[in-house]
Amino acid sequence: MQEDMLRTLEYQKMKNQLMEHVASDLGKDKIHHLFPHRELKAVQLAQEETGDGEQVLRFRGHVPLGGVHDIRAELKRAQLGSVLDPQDFTDINDTIRAGNQLKAFIDQLLEEEEEISIPHLHAYVSDLFPLKNLEASIRRKISEDGYVLDSASDALRTTRQQIRTFESTVRSKLEQILRSKDAETKLSDRVVTIRNERYVIPVKQAYRNAFGGIVHDQSSSGQTLFIEPQSVVTANNQLREAKVKEKQEIERILRVLTEEVAAEGEQLSSNTEILAQLDFISAKALYAQRLRGVQPRLNDRRYVYFPRARHPLLGEDDVVPIDLEIGGDYHSLVITGPNTGGKTVALKTVGLFTLMAQSGLFLPTAEKAEATVFTNVFADIGDEQSIEQSLSTFSSHMTNIVSILREVDDQSLVLFDELGAGTDPAEGAALAVSILDEAHARDARTVATTHYTELKGYAYNRNGVMNASVEFDVDTLSPTYRLLTGVPGRSNAFAISRRLGLPENIIAAAESEMAADTKQAEQMITSLEARYQEAERAQEEADETRKQAEKLHRELDRAFTEMQKQKQAIYEDAEAKAQAEVEKAKQEAETIVADLRRLQQEGHAVKEHELIEARKGLEDAPPQLTKKQQQVKRKAEKAASYEPGEEVFVPRFNQSGYVVETSGKDEYSVQLGIMKMTLKADDLEKTSQPKPEKAGKSVTRVSGRSSHVKPELDLRGERYENAMAEVEKYLDDAVLAGYGRVHIVHGKGTGALRKGVKELLAKHPGVKNTRDGGMNEGGIGNTVVELK
Incomplete structure (x- = not known):
């Protein structure tokens, strides 16, 4: 793909928009070298990485990349043996810390959000080296603002203590001079200043010998001399020596730190590349949010479908969404229509969206967009809307078209703007037809715009070619910028003239000059436009009706599920209450039986078998449900879910079994005797057996007799x-x-x-x-x- 083609399709302008979302120079460098991929696998990977970034933004709203610096130059200098500056170490440490924070952020996100899937981001952060020792070493020796700390070494701490002592001594002696009686007479100003890295005082020229010492500088007028008094020369010398020692110790510390950085150079370089890629992915995801973009489905059929496409370089208030499709039923699309009607924008949208998709970027379209991978995208687009056409303009475009036809093949997307314009209309139309035929014969995907009436019928005489047009509103005398696929553009000259007040007799005379077949074609196009608009309105109404029906279905489904849960709860509550009443009755009956037994023991006539039968009857008296209640119970049981190990009854086979596992939504694997079957929840009924205990919990059984009497x-x-x-x-x-x-x-x-x-x-x-x-x-x- 050539640079001039990328420039023609405004690829660089799109990259400039993307550049606004990077967090570091590393990301900017990635975008600067961004170029459309030519392999399907590479495009799929780039799109999936953008999808990972978009998921992170959806769950957390940001990707923490603060503190990332481009440290590649510093690493190279360190490996070559140059001593790094303190600020270089600050940038390196910030970058190490940023990588560790990003890794912790992704790990925490994956731990807290089970449904998120970001395999590519997780793989990247997993490859980051923590470099904790190097980070701690730099932090201990270099402050965040690039200052070598006293704690960097014992020698540096001692030297700096000496410097502070000597500075205090020098200042104290000089301040005594400033406070002396004759200071006002002999000094130009009562201040201590520094010249040649030594403390001095400003002395008037006339009193230069009053303090002895060394003259280091003089004012521009020559009336003031900056003198180091003899009384502080020794202390200043000591201070200077201490500062020299400090500088030497700092250089030693920086050299040692540089060696540590060089030793970890490979890991730091790897971290830098990973952080650059993560910054790039984050920028792509942020750009997708800005455009309200979607991830296009990729195919290898050279099929392109961009529904409700919005050109990213047009303002939100200015852009009119258009539907673009090519590569399915037709491989060539011919767009006709008036000037400034949006033909060129439609052409550029196809080209730029293809480049964006192959660069791993989401597209500002409706859902279900599809993109493919072209080896080459060719574009001949220029401003042909001026009436001052010349042979040189035609020659320039023809030269470009010739070079395109040399390379075009079945893996190419070809875009022609105003094909054949700039020369005689008849010759230009004939050339346009031949060029389109050649591109179509090579099975390239072709989109062309034209003014020529002859090309309106082109699609009707060729298989795999489709007409399209940009709509024009005659009432407002302005284009709507909507693209109508399947409808060729029609001339609006008569309608516009009539709206502008041209006498009807002139218009009638002009119409009579038109050929009969041309009139018929115009009438057919007008009819097609009207039917297209009517069909589009019907489609919009149908889509709205479908959306309302889907919403109602979801609401009814939720309501039905809730009703079934309520029925189940009511049944269980009623059953519990009934069982409680039976238990209460049994206790009362037991009391009565005990009284009867006592009477029997006292000699009253009470038969033993009557007592036994009465007790047995009470034990076998569970609450009986009506037929309607039993139906409700069965429906509630069918609506309920089942757990592995739970006993169930299958009415269809009149057999009981148990659930082995859940096979899918509302489906269960059930063991029936020696058979294992997959059945829907509607085919199962709950039994009176209790649900199995969850794994990992012990089951405690209450001591007591079973329903079968043991000997x-x-x-x-x-x-x-x-x-x-x-x-x-x-x-x-x-x-x-x-x-x-x-x-x-x-x-x-x-x-x-x-x-x-x-x-x-x-x-x-x-x-x-x-x-x-x-x-x-x-x-x-x-x-x-x-x-x-």
């Missing part, structure tokens, strides 16, 4: 009162279950539990006989009970 009751560890109640209930259940013999394990212990069990068994009417267990039955720790 053995284990009382070990039970309290006496609880044990007696359990024995009584167990005997009732065992009798009802039809057992002839059961075992009650009470252990040996203190014998109190054993004695209580024996006494209860002796009085129970359902017990026929008892005995201690044999040697293989637990001995006296087990009582064998024979039932009636």
Whole structure:
């Protein structure tokens, strides 16, 4: 892609806009060398990196790049052996710190936002070297404003203490002179100043010998001499020697630090390149936000689709969005229409958007934009709207077109503005048709603008070619800048003349001069424009209706889900209340049964089997739901979600199973016997089994009897009162279950539990006989009970 073509499509102006969003000179350098990629993989990577940056801005609003400096020159000097300045170390340290802060920022973002995916940014920051030791060394020796600190070395600290002492001595002696009685007479001013790095006082010329010492300077008039009095010469000498030592020590410290930087030069260079790339990505993301750009889908079919495209160099209030498509049903697009109607802008938009997409930049379009990768983009665009056309202008454009046709192929995008203009209309139109045919034959993607009427019918006689036009509002006598694809441009000369007041007889005479086929073509174009506008309005109404329908569907879906949750909650609440009432009734019934048993023991006629049947009936009395309530329950259960391990019932197969895993939205993998099937949530129903405990939590089961009576009751560890109640209930259940013999394990212990069990068994009417267990039955720790 040639530089003049990039300039023609205003690529550099677009880069200047992008440049406004960088944070460092490193980013500016990246943009300065930005050039469209020619490989699809490279374009995909560049677009994905911009997408990563855009996600960071969406979640955090900024990318922290403060403190990044271009330190490549300093690193090169350090590696060549030159001693760096204190400010150089400040810039290096700021850059190291900025890299570490950026890495911490990205790591924290990934930790806090699970849904974000920024693999390229994460890979970049993961490759940053922390260089903590070098950062600490520089921070300990160099201040943030580029001053070598006293803490840089013990020798420097000692030397600077001496300097402060000598300075104090010199100033003290000079101030004594300034306060002396004859100071006002002999001195030009009562101040201490510095000349040649030595403290001096301003003495009048007439009193130059009054203080002795050394003359270092004089005023421009010669009336004042700057003299170092003899009394401070020694102290000034000591001060000067100390400052020389300070300078030497600072140079030694800077040399050592420079060697440390040179030792880490490779890592620092790597960090610099990474930070440059991160600054560049951040700038692309910020530019995308500014343009309200979208990431185009990329294809290798040389297909371009830019819906609602807005040229980035036009102001927000001035730009009119246009729809541009090429490479699908048609490979060539011919745009006709009036001057200043927006044809050239449409042409430049196609070219600039293609270059932007291949540079990894988002495009200011509507969603679903698509871009492709061209090896070459050729453009012949110039200002051909002046009536002062000349042969030299035509020759210039033809020369450019000739050079384009030498290189154009099926991987090219070709843009022709006012093709064939600048010469005789008939010859120009014929040349335009031939040039378009040649580009089309080479399977290039071509967009051309023209004034020629002959080209309006070009698309109708060629496969893969489409007409388009820029719309003109006759009522306002101004272009609308809208692009109408599929409709050729029509002449508006008669309509404009009529609006401007040209007599009707003149217009009628002009119309009669037109050929019949030309009139017919104009009428056809007018009809097409009207139908296009009508179809566009219908499309807009349909889109609005669809959006409203989608919104209503989402609202109804949310409402239905909420209703199902409410139904489930109401059912569970009602079931809980009913169960509580049954439990309450059972407790009251137990009290009544206990009273009846007491009456029986006192000699009243109460049959034992009646007591057992009454108790059993109470235990089997769960709340019964109506048919309607059962339907609500089943719907609520179907609307609910299921967890792995949960038992479910499948009505379609009349079989129960359990959930193995979630397979997708509203789909579950279910084990039915030996079969494992994937079923939708609507095919499943909840059972009365409890949900499985979550992994990692222990399950504690409450001690008690199961719904199936076992032939053995284990009382070990039970309290006496609880044990007696359990024995009584167990005997009732065992009798009802039809057992002839059961075992009650009470252990040996203190014998109190054993004695209580024996006494209860002796009085129970359902017990026929008892005995201690044999040697293989637990001995006296087990009582064998024979039932009636």
